[in-house]
Amino acid sequence: MHAVCSVRAVENALGIEIPLNAVIMRNLIEAAQYIQDHPVHFYHLHALDWVDIVSALSADPAATSDLAQSISDWPKSSTDYFAAVQAKVKAFVETGQLGPFANAYWGHPAYKLPPEANLMAVAHYLEALDWQRDIIRIHAVLGSKNPHLQTYLVGGMALAVDPNSPAVLNIERISLLTKLFTKGLEFVKQVYIPDLLAVASFYKEWASLGTGHGNYLAYGDFPLGVGDPTTHPELLYLPRGIILNKDLSTVHPVDQSKIAEYVTHSWYEYAGGDGTSLHPWEGETRPKYTGPQPPYKFLNTGEGDKYSWLKSPRYEDQPMEVGPLARMLVAYASPDAPGHASVKEKVDAVLAHLDVGPEALFSTLGRTAARGIETWVIAEAALEWLDQLTANLKTGDLRVHSGELWDPSKWPAQAQGFGMTEAPRGALGHWVQIEDGHIKHYQCVVPSTWNAGPRDGNGQRGPYEAALIGTPVADPEQPLEILRTVHSFDPCMACAAHIVDAEGQEIVSIKIQ
Amino acid sequence: MAKIAIDPVTRIEGHLRIEAQVDGGQVTDAWSSATMWRGIETILQGRDPRDAWYFTQRI
Amino acid sequence: MPNEAGGLRETLAQRGVSRRDFLKFCSAMTAVLALPPRYMPRVVEALETATRPPLLWLEYQDCAGNTESLLRASKPTVAELILDVLSLDYHETVMAPAGHQAEKSLMDTVEAYKGQYLVVVEGSIPTKDGGIYCTIGGHTALDLVQEIGGNAAAIITVGTCAAYGGIPAAAPNPTDAVGVRDVVKGVPIINLPGCPMNVQNLTAVIVHYLTFGAWPATDQLGRPLFAYGSRIHDDCERRAHFDAGQFVEEWGDEGHRKGWCLYKMGCKGPETFHNCPIVRWNDGTSWPVGAGHGCVGCSEPAFWDTMSPFYRRLPSVPGFGVEATADKVGLGIVAGVAGAFALHGVASAVRAKARPLNKTKVEVEEE
Numbered sequence: 001m002h003a004v005c006s007v008r009a010v011e012n013a014l015g016i017e018i019p020l021n022a023v024i025m026r027n028l029i030e031a032a033q034y035i036q037d038h039p040v041h042f043y044h045l046h047a048l049d050w051v052d053i054v055s056a057l058s059a060d061p062a063a064t065s066d067l068a069q070s071i072s073d074w075p076k077s078s079t080d081y082f083a084a085v086q087a088k089v090k091a092f093v094e095t096g097q098l099g100p101f102a103n104a105y106w107g108h109p110a111y112k113l114p115p116e117a118n119l120m121a122v123a124h125y126l127e128a129l130d131w132q133r134d135i136i137r138i139h140a141v142l143g144s145k146n147p148h149l150q151t152y153l154v155g156g157m158a159l160a161v162d163p164n165s166p167a168v169l170n171i172e173r174i175s176l177l178t179k180l181f182t183k184g185l186e187f188v189k190q191v192y193i194p195d196l197l198a199v200a201s202f203y204k205e206w207a208s209l210g211t212g213h214g215n216y217l218a219y220g221d222f223p224l225g226v227g228d229p230t231t232h233p234e235l236l237y238l239p240r241g242i243i244l245n246k247d248l249s250t251v252h253p254v255d256q257s258k259i260a261e262y263v264t265h266s267w268y269e270y271a272g273g274d275g276t277s278l279h280p281w282e283g284e285t286r287p288k289y290t291g292p293q294p295p296y297k298f299l300n301t302g303e304g305d306k307y308s309w310l311k312s313p314r315y316e317d318q319p320m321e322v323g324p325l326a327r328m329l330v331a332y333a334s335p336d337a338p339g340h341a342s343v344k345e346k347v348d349a350v351l352a353h354l355d356v357g358p359e360a361l362f363s364t365l366g367r368t369a370a371r372g373i374e375t376w377v378i379a380e381a382a383l384e385w386l387d388q389l390t391a392n393l394k395t396g397d398l399r400v401h402s403g404e405l406w407d408p409s410k411w412p413a414q415a416q417g418f419g420m421t422e423a424p425r426g427a428l429g430h431w432v433q434i435e436d437g438h439i440k441h442y443q444c445v446v447p448s449t450w451n452a453g454p455r456d457g458n459g460q461r462g463p464y465e466a467a468l469i470g471t472p473v474a475d476p477e478q479p480l481e482i483l484r485t486v487h488s489f490d491p492c493m494a495c496a497a498h499i500v501d502a503e504g505q506e507i508v509s510i511k512i513q
Numbered sequence: 514m515a516k517i518a519i520d521p522v523t524r525i526e527g528h529l530r531i532e533a534q535v536d537g538g539q540v541t542d543a544w545s546s547a548t549m550w551r552g553i554e555t556i557l558q559g560r561d562p563r564d565a566w567y568f569t570q571r572i
Numbered sequence: 573m574p575n576e577a578g579g580l581r582e583t584l585a586q587r588g589v590s591r592r593d594f595l596k597f598c599s600a601m602t603a604v605l606a607l608p609p610r611y612m613p614r615v616v617e618a619l620e621t622a623t624r625p626p627l628l629w630l631e632y633q634d635c636a637g638n639t640e641s642l643l644r645a646s647k648p649t650v651a652e653l654i655l656d657v658l659s660l661d662y663h664e665t666v667m668a669p670a671g672h673q674a675e676k677s678l679m680d681t682v683e684a685y686k687g688q689y690l691v692v693v694e695g696s697i698p699t700k701d702g703g704i705y706c707t708i709g710g711h712t713a714l715d716l717v718q719e720i721g722g723n724a725a726a727i728i729t730v731g732t733c734a735a736y737g738g739i740p741a742a743a744p745n746p747t748d749a750v751g752v753r754d755v756v757k758g759v760p761i762i763n764l765p766g767c768p769m770n771v772q773n774l775t776a777v778i779v780h781y782l783t784f785g786a787w788p789a790t791d792q793l794g795r796p797l798f799a800y801g802s803r804i805h806d807d808c809e810r811r812a813h814f815d816a817g818q819f820v821e822e823w824g825d826e827g828h829r830k831g832w833c834l835y836k837m838g839c840k841g842p843e844t845f846h847n848c849p850i851v852r853w854n855d856g857t858s859w860p861v862g863a864g865h866g867c868v869g870c871s872e873p874a875f876w877d878t879m880s881p882f883y884r885r886l887p888s889v890p891g892f893g894v895e896a897t898a899d900k901v902g903l904g905i906v907a908g909v910a911g912a913f914a915l916h917g918v919a920s921a922v923r924a925k926a927r928p929l930n931k932t933k934v935e936v937e938e939e
Contacts, residue, residue: 002566002569002570002571002572003566003567003569003570004566005569006565006566006568006569006570007566009565010562010563010565010566013562040643044524044666045524045525045665046524048524048668053668088655092655095624097624097626097659097661099654099655099658099659099660099661100654100660100661100662100663100666100667100668100677101667101668102661102668102669102677102680103668103669103673103674103676103677103680104667104668104669104673105668105669105673126651129643129649129650129651130649130651132643133643133644133645133646133649133650133854133855134855136644136854137854137855137857139854140853140854140857140858140863141857141858143863144853144858144859144860144862144863144864144865145853145854145858145859145860145863146640146644146853146854147637147640147641147644147768148570148571148637148767148768149570150567150860150863150865150868151860151863151864151865152566152567153563153823153865154562154563154566155823156823156824158823158863158864158865159863159864159865160823160824160828160829160864161829162829165829165830165831166831167829167830167831168828168829168831168864267550285552285554285555287550287552287705287746289701289704291704292710293702293704294702294703294704294707294710294711294712294715295710295711295712295715296710297518297710298516298518298532299518299530299532299544299546301532301544307544307546308544308545308546308547309546309547309548309549309550309705310545310546310547398824398829399824400823400824401822401823401824403822403823403824406563406822406823408561408563430569432562432565434562437561437562438559438560438561438562439557439558439559439560439561439562439565440558441558442554442557442558442565443554444554444569444572446572448527452529452545452547453545454544454545454546461543462545464531464543464545465542465543465544465545468531468533468540468543469540469541469542469543470539470540471539471540472538472539473533473535473538473539473540474538476515476517476535477672478673479517479519479533479535479670479671482519482531482533482540483519483522483524483670486522486525486529486531487524487525490525491522491525491526491527491529492525492526492527492636493525493526493527493528493529493547493549517671518671518710519670519671520671520708520709520710521664521670521671521674521708521709522670522671523664523665523667523668523669523670523674524664524665524666524667524668524670525664525665526635526636526639526665527634527635527636528631528664528706528707528708548706548707548708549632549633549705549706549707550698550705550706550747551633551698551705551739551740551746551747551749552740552746552747553739553740555744555746556739556740556742556743556744556745556746556876560880560881561880561881561882561883563881563882563883564880564881564882564883567868567882568739568742568876571635571637571739571767572635
C-alpha cells in the first residue's frame with residue numbers, strides 16, 4: 001500500500017494521469033489486500049484474545065456442528081469435520097510441544113465463549129490459513145508476487161494487458177482472478193462475518209470499552225475513474241472525511257495542510273523547539289534517544305519525557321483514529337459517496353443482529369466489527385471492478401502506462417506533490433519533493449503513527465493510549481484485556497516507526513542517559 | 514496499584530511496547546512506544562523518484 | 573526431545589493426511605533441492621522419523637515481509653510446518669502470549685535445548701549507539717541475537733536485511749545496520765536473501781537439514797546453491813527474446829504485450845542469482861520478470877545501492893542478442909561497482925562455475 005501511495009505522490013508532483021486499466025488494476029490489488037489482510041488479522045492476530053483453544057478440547061463436535069449450521073451455510077460444518085479438527089488439536093497438545101500456543105492465557109476469566117464456539121473458531125483459524133494463501137495469488141497475477149508486489153510504475157503498471165497474448169494479463173488470467181475473488185467473497189460472507197457476529201454476541205460489554213478520543217480521519221480510496229485521486233476525492237468509492245467527537249451528523253473535509261507532527265515525547269528534536277509541530281513538508285528528523293539504557297524494565301514516562309520512535313501526527317492539533325472504523329464511519333455518514341449504500345446496508349445489518357445502536361461502533365468491538373464489514377463491502381465491489389476491467393479491455397483500450405513523462409529529462413527542475421491512500425490499517429500519506437530528477441525530501445505519515453503515537457505537545461494522548469483508559473484488567477500478570485483493545489487497531493509498527501524527514505538530516509550522536 | 518509493561522506486544526507486525534498504570538482493576542493511564550527505527554526516508558534522499566515506491570513498500 | 577515416538581508421517585496420519593499426499597510433498601521437496609530422484613526415499617525416511625526441532629523466529633529491523641512469506645508456504649503449508657514439522661516456540665507475529673509470557677517461551681527453549689534449537693532471523697541489527705534503535709523487552713536486538721543466536725544449532729537468515737543488512741543498511745545506513753553474520757560468530761549461518769525470501773527455499777532448507785542432518789552447500793555469500801546457484805537471466809522464460817534481440821522499449825508497447833526481454837527497461841536478471849524463474853511465487857502463479865517488470869536484484873548484497881536506479885539499464889555492451897552477451901553484461905556491472913563491492917565480484921565468478929547440474933522445474937499443483 002506504500003507502493004501505491006508513493007507512485008501517487010510522484011504522479012501528483014509531476015502531473016501524470018494514469019490510464020484506466022492501471023487505475024482498475026491498482027484498485028483490484030488493494031481490494032485483494034483488504035480481503036486477505038482483514039481475515040488474517042481476525043483469525044490469526046486477534047482471535048486468540050477472544051477464543052480459548054484449550055476450551056475447544058472439551059467441545060461436543062455434534063453441538064459444534066449444530067452451532068455452525070445455525071449461523072452459516074458454509075459446507076465444512078459436519079460433526080465429523082469438527083471431531084477431526086478436535087482430534088488434530090488434541091494430538092498436537094499431547095506432543096507436549098505447544099509451540100506458539102505455550103504460556104498463553106488459556107482459562108483466563110475474561111474468555112467467555114462456550115467450548116463449541118471455541119472449537120468452531122479454531123477450525124476456521126486453520127481453514128483461514130489455507131484460504132489466505134490461495135486468495136493472495138490475486139497479487140501474484142496482478143503484481144507478480146506477494147509479499148512485495150513488483151508491477152507498480154510511476155505512470156501506471158508494468159503488467160501488460162492483451163486478451164489475445166499468452167504472456168500478459170489475458171482472459172485466462174482474468175478468469176483466474178474471477179475465481180479467486182469469488183472464493184474470497186464466499187469465505188467472507190459464509191465464515192468471517194458469521195464468526196464475527198457469533199463471537200461479538202458473547203462480548204457485548206466491549207461495545208462500550210476502548211473508545212478513546214472519538215475523532216476519525218479517512219483519506220478515502222478506490223478511484224472509480226481516471227484522474228488524480230489525491231486531488232479528486234469525488235472519484236473515491238470509500239469517501240474522504242473527518243468525524244469529530246463521535247458526531248455522525250457532520251463529515252468535515254480533509255485539508256492536508258492542517259496535518260502536523262509533534263516530537264515532544266518522541267526520540268527526536270526540532271530546531272525550533274520540541275514543543276512545536278511541523279507539517280510534513282517542513283519536517284525535520286534528528287534522532288535523539290533519551291530513554292533508559294538497555295537492558296531496562298520501564299521507560300521514562302514522566303511529564304517531560306520522550307518514550308517512542310513514533311512522532312505524534314495531529315489534524316488541527318487533534319489526535320485522530322484511522323483505520324477500518326474511521327473509513328466505515330465516514331462512508332456511513334456520507335450519503336453522496338459511491339460506496340455509501342453498501343456500507344450503510346451492512347453496518348445496519350450488523351447493528352441489528354447484535355441489537356445495538358450506532359454508538360456501539362465507537363469501541364473495541366466496533367473497531368473489530370468495522371474491519372469485517374469493510375471486507376464484505378470491498379469483496380463485493382471488487383467483482384464489479386473486475387467487470388469494469390473486462391469491459392474496458394473490450395473497447396480495445398490496452399494502455400497500462402502513461403509514458404510521456406517517464407524520462408526524468410522531461411521533468412521540471414523542481415516539483416512537489418503528495419499522495420493519499422487507505423492502507424488496510426488506515427489513512428496513509430506520502431509527501432515528496434523532487435529537484436533535478438532526484439528526491440530532495442520524502443516523508444510518510446502512516447496509519448499506525450496516527451494510532452500508536454505518543455502524547456503531543458499539548459499533553460493529549462495518542463489514540464491507543466486514550467482507548468486503553470478504563471480497560472478492565474482482571475490480572476495484571478496476564479493483561480489479556482489490554483491486548484484486545486490494542487489488537488482491535490491492528491498495529492503495524494514496522495510501518496509506523498520510520499517517520500523521518502529526508503532533507504538536510506544529520507544523524508547526531510546519541511547520548512545515553 | 515501497579516505499573517506494567519507489555520513488550521513485546523505479539524500478534525502484530527513490528528515492535529510495540531505498552532506500559533500501563535493499573536489501579537482498582539482497570540487501566541488508569543497508558544503509554545504506547547515504538548521500539549525500532551530504520552530511517553527509510555533518510556535513505557530515500559537523492560534517489561530516483563521512480564524507485565521510491567519500491568523502497569517505501571518495505572516500510 | 574519430546575515426540576520421540578512418532579515422526580512427521582505418523583503425525584500427519586493422525587491429521588488425516590494421506591500417504592499419497594505425503595509422498596507428493598517429499599517429491600516436491602526433492603525437486604526444489606535439485607536432488608536426483610533416487611534421493612527421494614531418503615527424504616521420505618527422514619521426514620517419517622524426524623522429531624519436531626524447536627525453532628525460534630526472531631524479528632529485528634524488519635517489515636514482516638518474510639513472515640508474510642512464511643504464511644504463503646504450501647509444501648508443507650504453514651499449518652503443517654507449525655503443527656507437524658517444527659515446534660515454533662517463538663514468533664512474535666503469530667504466538668499467543670505477549671510480554672513476560674512471550675519471553676518465557678523464548679527462554680524456556682533456549683535453556684532446555686541449548687545448542688539444539690534452530691533460529692530464524694528476519695530483519696537487520698542496528699549497531700550504532702549501543703543498539704538502541706531496536707529493543708525488545710528492554711533488550712537490544714544486538715544483545716538478543718548474540719545470546720539466542722550464539723547458542724543455536726544453526727541460524728537461517730530470511731530476507732536480505734537479516735542476511736546482509738538490507739534496506740536499513742542502504743546508504744547512508746542511519747543506524748549502522750548489519751546482517752547476522754557480522755555480529756554472530758561460531759554458529760552455522762545459512763543466508764536466504766531476497767526481498768522477501770521465497771518460502772519454498774526456506775522449507776527446502778529445513779527439509780534438507782532434517783533429511784541429511786547437514787545444511788545444503790552454499791556459495792561464499794552463505795546462500796544455498798540449490799536456490800542461488802543459477803542466474804535469473806539464464807533460467808528466464810524471456811531469455812529467447814534477449815538472444816533474438818527482441819526488447820521491450822516502452823511500458824505497454826507491443827514487445828511488452830508479447831512478453832519480450834526487459835533488459836532495456838533496467839532488468840537486473842543478468843547479474844542476479846536466484847531461482848525465481850524456476851520455483852516462481854505464490855504456488856507458481858507468477859514472478860516479477862514473468863509479469864512484466866524487471867528484476868531488481870533483491871537477493872544480492874547491497875542491491876539497494878548497487879542495483880539502483882532500478883530502471884537504469886545495466887552497463888551497455890555491444891552485440892545484443894548473442895549468447896555471450898550475458899556474461900559480458902555480468903562482467904560489466906561487476907567492474908562498475910568493483911570498488912565498493914569487490915567481494916561480490918569474486919563471488920559472482922565462483923558462482924558462475926558452480927551452477928547446479930540439475931535444474932528441476934517444480935510441479936505446480938492447482939487445487
